[in-house]
């Protein structure tokens with residue numbers, strides 16, 4: 001049987017360990033907040049604009065949160081960026097092989113599907129991350145609807161993609177064409193099947209950008 005003193009000592013040890021863990025978590029959170037504030041001071045207010053498709057997808061099966069949204073969430077956590085999710089006013093909830101065909105038609109016909117939702121007050125942002133999956137060699141067509149409707153010329157734009165082999169494909173070129181007077185940075189690509197374990201890659205990329 002453990003003596004009362006031993007039990008008490010164990011109890012104190014557990015309390016001390018918990019307190020120290022909570023202090024560390026608090027310190028990490030404070031330093032993340034401090035980092036976000038420093039970013040804002042240096043580079044103004046950030047926004048992440050993204051499209052992402054949950055459901056059945058290549059290589060990752062049926063996913064509840066799309067690959068690109070996971071990257072967008074990392075960016076917001078690390079930089080304090082606001083988010084705007086581009087959502088098409090049409091149904092993409094279908095098996096992968098079917099979606100491939102629908103997306104191919106859209107791209108071939110240069111369709112610009114309508115969007116739901118509005119981005120308010122885009123003028124408040126100086127730096128805009130733009131991210132999406134590669135669909136047939138570029139961003140999904142509904143992202144081009146966003147490019148048509150929102151003028152980001154004069155801002156800094158940082159493109160990123162998730163993909164399964166095409167990398168950045170023609171996404172950066174297409175953003176440059178959409179916004180010839182923006183400062184469009186080189187861009188970052190990550191495999192869709194890697195994003196869940198790839199937080200550190202996103203972190204390194206952002207560090208490389210001085211964020």
Ligand SMILES: Cc1cc2nc3c(=O)[nH]c(=O)nc-3n(C[C@H](O)[C@H](O)[C@H](O)COP(=O)(O)O)c2cc1C
Nearest residue numbers: 052053066067068133134136137162164165166192
């Ligand atoms: C319609 C469709 C077309 C795709 N075309 C390509 C492509 O051309 N090149 C590529 O590397 N991956 C392609 N993919 C794979 C996606 O880019 C990849 O799975 C991405 O991570 C999906 O991101 P999301 O979950 O945010 O939508 C395609 C996927 C779909 C659904």
